[in-house]
Every structure is written in structure tokens, then in C-alpha cells.
Amino acid sequence: MAIEAVIDDGVVKEAKSAGTLFRGFEIILQGRDPRDANRLTQRICGVCSTAHAMASALCLDNAFGLDGKIPDNAKLIRALIFGSDFLQSHILHFYHLAALDYVDAVSVLGELYPFVPRYEGDYRISGQVNAELVNHYIRALDIRRKCHQVLSIFGGKMPHDVGIVPGGVTEKPTEERITNFLWRLNEIREFIDSVYIPDVIVIAKVYGDYFKIGRGCRRTLAYGGFDLPTGELFKTGVVSPDLRLEPFNADNITEDVKHSWYADSGSGKNPAGGQTEPETRKKQAYSFLKSPRYKGDVCEVGPLARLVSNYIQTDAKTKEPIDWLLGQVGVGINALFSVLGRHAARALESKLIADAMVDWLLALKPGEPTIIDCEIPESSEGVGLTEAPRGSVGHWINIKDRKISRYQVISPTSWNASPKDDKGQPGALEQAMIGTKVKDKDNPFELVRIVRSFDPCLACSVHLLDARGIRSGAFKVV
């Protein structure tokens, strides 16, 4: 990914977010066995492959006519696999992709690769507290690895699990596996409660100004996710900037391509009839990401969007911890729309999921079904919508002659890091950067921190230009 920001008088006037890699999954999938989408689409992203395993399985369940028939054990095991990956992804993101913007690793570990080169001038934590945080950075490497270990009890392996398949799951819940899972999970829960959440609060107290930086478009979208026998953990909802809940209908999603390297004939389509036709010589284009919009509006997706949706639908398990955390750092609900708000939402969501996983685990019924047989229909279509660690993810399939005739994916990073749409509205991440004050253009911490708070799934380089278009600095974020 590449970010280009134009700075005038110390303020970002314009920002461009660009996807710089195209592999063409939608094209590669055409003509294949529909079930293979469940394996191949996981390879879209090795950090959250379970998200594509889930979205593709839901999409195929839907296309194969299996909605409402998936056994409870299968729903629970899918959620346990998926939940483990959420925990892995959130812990990896906070400690290993974002924390070094706030925590001074060099003062503890020395001037070593890969901790240098880096930008200087805004490391505000020192001494024992900083040293503790660096310790946690290292300990978190072990914890995130253990998240993958617990995942593979039912998922088979990770990255790219094999357990989530159309119709259910391949593994069986046994008493031995449930107990094994529980105790591995307990260690991770303990880390979230006693290390991860307190660390986010430590950083939030010192970098409080980041509750005001990177507000973004304020309109959030959550497809909803974790489809359990007892209902969904994350509630579906579009939330307007004045915090009103609007109903969601997938037909209202369209993807613009005016500023993307795709043929304009595909612009403005709903993904059920979408197309992916690269056109790399387009003049005004600057990204391989399309611009997904909901009723034409820009939306932010991710942990923040999910918690806001749950919060205003007064889900007690979400509301209480949010109010508690906001009280700890002394800010109101609107402060969540910010760099630190996104990190806080990610941490609280980790706790919400990890604690719920215990209930899911104990609801498993050894000996009862985990999968139902499926048959590929002659022709059909399907949609699979769920929530990935980074935000809403959707898969759309058309089947003809028992083969894939069309497959479309909208990843969370497409929502968040999209380029301008056909109307010229900048994407969510672009909007979060525009208007930001950059104190030192040679050390543009503000922009790195904004970009990383969205947890984009692509390695990203950022370039600064002054108002006359002259390059004044370049930096990379992940």
C-alpha cells in the first residue's frame, strides 16, 4: 500500500491511499469447483485467512441451500477457530505492528534491525514503564503464537486453516479437545486482562491527544458476525455520524472504480453482479483497491464500527467495558472515533471474544453432528457476509454448470483504504488524514499512527508532498 499526503502550512490538504498489489483472485477463481474457493480465498490474506475461510463457507452454504441447516456444533467450532484468529490478529497488530510508534524499543534493545531505522522525536514513555512495554512486546510474540496453536485444535493448522468447510467443520469436539482448548485459551485471556488492556490504557493516558487525531468519516458499517446458535456476537448495523442506527441491506453496496485500475464499465455495481477487469493505464486511477460504498456513502469498518454498532444497540457486554474504559481515560463516546479509540476498541473486542469463547466451548456437544453433506447445484448464487479482525468482509458467488462463473470479494481494507469514489469522496482512511496537523514533516508520526490505527492488511508506504507537489519525505507503515 502507498499513501501520498499533500501538506500545506503543516496541515494535510489531500491524501491518497493506494493498493499497490493486484493478484486477480476473482479472475483465477472463474471456472473452478465452487468448493475450492474455500481453500483458495484464504490465500488472499495470511494474517486473517480464517476470515476468508468463514466468508467463503457462508457464501457456499448460502449458494448450496444450506442456510439454517448448519449443525450447532459446527457453528460453535467455526466461531472458536475464527475467534482464536481474531485474538492472534489483534495482539499481533497492537504489539508488533503498532506499539513501536509509541514504545521506545531502541532505548531497551539497542540500535538493532528491525527496530531501526525509525522516526524520532515523539517517544513519550521512558524508564521502567517503557521497559515493561518492550517486555510485553516480546511476550506478546509467544501469546500470538499460542493463539494459532489453540486455533489448530479444531482448525487443523494455521495460517490457512482446513477446518472450516462448506456444510460445517471437519473436526469433532471431544471432551479431551475441549479441556485442552479451555486451558490454552485461559492463558490468552489472562494476558488480555492483565497485560493487553492495561497497556492500551497506559499508552492512552500518555498520548491522550490521539483521541482527537484521525477522526475519519464517522459513518460506520458492520455486517455482523459470529453466527452462533444463540444469535450473533456482533450486531449488524450502519451507524450515522450522529450515532443513529440505520438498517443494513447488502443490495445497497456498490463499488466504484473511477480512481482504480479497473475498466470503468464495472463502476457502481453491486458485487453480486460485479466485475474485475484490470486496466493499468487509466489516467486518474491510483489504486488496485476499488471503492466500496454503502448507499453511496463512505463507511469505516473494523473493531470500532462493531463496538459502536453493539453499543448503540445496548448490548450490555459491550457497553459496560466501553463505558469503563472511557472513564479510565476520562473521555466521552465521541472520542472513540480516533487513533486511540480504534486501538481501545480492538483491545476491548479481544476481551469480549475471548470471554465469549469459553461459553461457546462449553456449549459443544461431543458425539453430535459437526457437518452436513453438500451437493454443488447446477446453477446458483450466494453471499457470505461476516466480520474479519480488520472489519466487514463479503464474498459473492455465481455458479453455472457446477463451476464458479463469478466470484467477488470485498475485503475490509477495501472499505477502509479505498481511493476516491466516482463522486470524488475520499475513502475512510483518506478522510482520517485530511486536516491533520503534522508537527514535523521529517518525522510525520501523526500520519503513521493514523494509518496503522486502521490495521490495513497491506504493507504500506507513505509519501509526503508539499503544496507545490514537491516531495518532502517518505515513510512506511504497516
Next chain:
Amino acid sequence: MVGQTQKRAEKKIGTKKYSVVWLQGAGCTGCSVSVLNAASPRIQNLVLDEVVPGQQLNLMFHATIMAGQGGPVIEVLKDTEKNAKGGYILVLEGAIPTAEGGVYGSIGERDGRHLTIQQSVEELGKNAMLTIALGTCAAYGGIPAARPNPTGCKGVKAFFDEKKIGTSVVNIPGCPVHPDWFVGTISVILFSGVEALDLDQLGRPKLFYGKLIHENCPRRADFDKGKFAQKLGDAGCLYKLGCRGHYTYADCPLRQWNNGVNWCVKAGSPCIGCVEPEFPDGTSPVYQKITFEDLRCLQK
């Protein structure tokens, strides 16, 4: 613990360091994430400590885990290529998009222009002491190179041959790679040198890719008895559900995944042949039973 870490950092003076530049091409970062799962040594040992006594890696560039940021980081690449000729290991994860001059993948910008994956691999590959093609995409093209290969993706060896780059290539395929296969290969290099690596005809260390999955499969007895799973979730050999263990060379059944917790076939999922050059076109449809014809083609 910090005290220990500091001590480790100081101890490194006088240690032989192998510079490593880790590039990400057309891939999914899954191989990086898998290597983060290394259990013994752990990733923090690989990055901070002597992996074997007196020798350690110096991970100069890795897009995902670096603290560093773009401009200076792209300079690291340039400096490595110029100043450390023959003195660094290039690790490539992901395939190399070559269609339309490489426009489908860039890793950053240099001198105001897109720095394509193709260009970086060519520049850094030429002067590397060794190139490790990590994962099936880097080794053989993998999924981005699957039919109809819309971006002209290639694996490292094919790309080097075309560009007449003579640098040795070690393939460590897998989708993703198993962390032990990477760490184990590095151990051989650090202890005994690159020449000690015994590679098969596909450029893979025989240490890890020497035996068929089928040979060591825990469901092998079911195959021998003719007890076959008819649908997913059934007990028995997964041959009729498309298992590729019959022609896939890897030690998954013995080593297992995620520190020995589980692996594909044990979890009831057929092997999809992810370490083989034919993956995924020659190893799919995933759930279609393989035929003698498939085996004959693969035997060449």
C-alpha cells in the same frame, strides 16, 4: 527479562552476522506469519539472538515487522545491494509479477517512481550470496500464478533463469511454509554452509521434503485396509476425497503444525499438495479423487 535482552544485544559484538533482506512479492504474508510461529528457536531468538553459537541473522528489511519507515527503509535495500555484495541472504515470499513490466506489484517508491517487485528481486537477487524462495508462490508461482495467471507471476528460479542471474536458489515451498522448514534450513546454512544442503530435483531440502505424506500418514492403515472416508468428517483414508498425500513430499505427518498440535489430514481435511510445483492447478479440484493418470503425469 529486559536485563537479559540487553545482555544478549551486547554479546553480539564479534558474532558472525548474516544479513537478511526479506522481500514480499505477490503473496499473502502467510509465510511471514507462519515463521512468526517458530517455536524453538522462537521468532525473538531468530531476530535478537545467536541462532547457533557465534552466528546470528541480521534482519535488515522485513516489510511487516520492521519498526522503520519507507524512505530510509528503501535506502536500506539500496545500501545492502551496493555495499554488501555477496554478503546477504535474500528471502523472497510471494511470486514475482512480470506482466506489463511488473505493474501489478510494487514494494514502495524510489526516486519518485514505483519500485516494482520484479525490479527489486532482480537487483537484490544478483548480488545475494543465496536466495531463499520461501513458500510455494516464491518457489514455483503458487496461487497468483494459477490459471490464467493474470499478472504473469513466476517463481524465483524461473525468473532468475530468464534474467540470467546465477545466484543459488533454495526452495522452501508450502502454502504457507512450515516455520521449522525455514528455521531448519537456516540451521544447516549456519552450521555447515549452503553447500551442505541436500536438495531434491525441485530445489527443496530433502531433510523436510524427502518422504511422501502417504508414507507416514496416520490414516495409512485405513488405506491399506480399504477403509475410505466417503464424505468430510468421516473416519478413514481421505483418498476418495481428493487427498494429494500420494504424490506430495513433506514431513507434515511426523512434524505436524503449530508446534505439533494438529495438521491437515489429522484434522479430517485431504492434503491439497501445497508444497508441489503443480499447486494449485494440478492439485485441484481439491475434493476430486486423484487418478493413475495424475500420478503418471507427475512422475514424468
